Amino acid sequence: MGLQAYLIVSAMLFGIGMFGFLARRNAILMLISIELMLNAVNLSLVAFNAYDYYSPNDTGAIFALLVMAVAAAEATVGLALVIAIIRTRQTPEVDEYSDLKE
């Protein structure tokens, strides 16, 4: 039961992050939502590792650490992009970024 509980928490966290990414208009909050989704995946990796279901030698924890580093890189570049866009467009709302559509 314990593994299922962790996986369900992970699924709910992923769903919350997905809803935030799809529904919010603020670019920074979309990045926060991406971080939530990455954390959800990390939680399921560590849970699988801890319950020793698939991983004989701590593969899940190692991959969780690698995912964390990738998430840090993604957050850095993403926030730099968002700040650059906000500097030119003067708004963080993503539905104002419609130059290519018009």
Place this chain on the structure above:
Amino acid sequence: MVTLRNIIHSAVAMMVCFGSLAGMYALLGAPIVAAAQVLIYLGAISVLILFAIMLTQAGDANLPSPFHRQVWAAALVALVVVGLIGWAVTATDWGNATVVVGIALDAMAEALFTDYALPFEILSLLLLAAIIGAIYLARRPEDDERAN
């Protein structure tokens, strides 16, 4: 936390969420992952996001709604995904996966630097590229002109 109108509140709620995830990692017998979570997410990424919010939120608190028009479609998609994952989790027979196995730190370190040495090195390259890219992107255009 993704429904809060004030984005600073969202960021603080995100920090609470990261902290509780660190607690879950410690409960799962992975204290090294919990420590990395506290250092990377609570320490670095939260501060980065808070700084970005402070740099960018000038005066746009008078929005009609923080959501897109497609908020109901987004909620539906998220609910369907959660439902599918939850169904897959509950319908699967996990066998005897009931014992929490703690991480042996020395074995994990050895695996990280032998079996997973290549991903580790690629990751360091990725971080270097991310640093250079972030500096290039966040630089103001007039810095170029001043340098020339």
